[in-house]
Structure formats: structure tokens, C-alpha cells
Amino acid sequence: MKEIKKVVIPVGGFGTRLLPITKSQPKEMLPIVDKPAVQYVVEEALNSGIKNVLLVTGRGKRAIEDYFDYAVELERELEEKGKTDLLELVRGTSEIARIFYVRQKLARGLGDAMYYANGFINDEYFGVLLPDDIIDAPIPCLKQMIEIHQKYKSNVIAVMKVPFSEVKAYGIIEGKKIGDGIYDIVDLVEKPEVEQAPSNLAIVGRYILNSTIFEAIEKTEPGKNGEIQLTDAIKKLLYKERFIAYEFNGVRYDVGEKSGLIKANIAFALKREDLREEIKKYLEDLFRRD
């Protein structure tokens, strides 16, 4: 079985849950402390041993391309002033990753965005990371999934248990347990009512998919809201390919949504030596006043 060498990161969505900021600012560029969300997922790919990254962008997403490009004037200035630590921060990830871009013409859903990766992916398995989901984990989530993929030689989807009251916000899997936190997926239901939910195992934005997904997307009709859903395409493949659901180890933040973005900022700030004490004290004072 071929090694996984590429990941796709779709960043073409409107980000309506974060309006008004997303009117002119890509949500993937919103900061978690001092790095944009998209950098966290590019780093996750690098830390999982994958350098080739395709970003599926769209109109209004130029800031992402600029971010991973050289900032010529700024870098010259930092060099002249001998600020090598800052220079390293600015260059960091973009020097290591090989980043490719393709532009989704209309934001017609995640499945449609994924289809633009068709020419980048050959006959191989590849990773998909959604920058809406930032996962803080001792072993990068994608790396954990690659191990599962190597063991089962199959597609892998990251899942986590959510309270039943929240299943309506997620794609939910129906699975047959085959190991600790490992399930053979039997069916998927997009945003079910509690009564219809086959489990509380919710799909999180990390996938390892076979290139056969593109053919399945081609055959997928737009759903209710006119968007082509990736889960619908996966459903089409379920009868002929194995999909494993994997409960990863780590904490996930939904930064595509306001409260998740704030929580991620607090949690990551508290992990930083240079910020921890100040933020902790601030939060304690705030609660005392409450």
C-alpha cells in the first residue's frame, strides 16, 4: 500500500457563522493566539510527515496565499535589524510545506471544493483537514489516523462522541465496534434529529480518503441547500469500500463558530509559557468580579 503523501485543505467556504468578520476576512485566517487557524492544520500535516498541501481557495481568500508566501519587505527589515527569532516565525511553516492552490469558482459545498483536488491526487489515499476543526493532541490527529489507515488499509474518518442533544449539528455515523474507539461504518446520517440518530459519534474534519471519492462526488447531486456534500459522496462509496471511524485522542475546537474560536484562544493561550500567568490571573479576576 502506497504511503500517504498529500493532503487537501478546503478553505473556500463563506464562513457565515462568523459574520460580520468573514465579510472581508477569510475565517481560516482568524487568529488562535498569534497564528491563523489554517497554519495549525498545515502544521498538523507536517507533523504527520506530509509536506504536499493543496489549499482549495475561493474568492476573497487571497490573504491565505499571501500568508504562505514570502513577505519580502518585512523579512528584509527583520534581517537588517537582526531579529532572527521573528524572521524564523515569519518564514517557518511556509518554508517547509510545499503548498499548491486551486480556486473553487463558486462555494457549492465541501464535496464540490474537494472535487477541485481531482488533478492533484493520483490513484492513492490522501488526507483531508478542515481548518474549522483545530485538534490539540499529543500525537497529531492525522498521524493517529495514518496508523489506523495502515492497519486496516481503508478510508478513515475521525469521530468524537458528542452529547445527544448536539447530534443535529453533525454528520453522525452508524458503526460496528471492532476495537477500542474503532468502528466499521455502516451508514452516515447528516444532521439527524435525536430520535433518528444511530449513535452520538460525530464526524470531525479529518479524513483519509481513497481517490475513488472523486468519481463518487461526480455522481452526487446537490443536497437541500444546493451544496454538494462530502458525506453524500462517502455514502455512495460505503457499499464497495471500507470506511473506518476512529475516535482520536485529543481535544477538538470548532473554530468555525464563535464560542469555539474563543475557547480555542483561551485554551491555547493558557498553554503558552509567555501568556499563561497573565491570562490565568485575568480569568480568575474576571470570575471573582462576576
Ligand code: UTP
Ligand atoms: P462549512 O460547512 O463550515 O461551511 O465548511 P462554511 O461556508 O465554510 O461556513 P459556514 O457554515 O457558512 O459558517 C467546512 C469546510 O469546507 C470548506 C470551508 O472552507 C471549511 O473548511 N468549504 C465549504 C469549501 O471549501 N467550499 C465550500 O463551498 C464550502
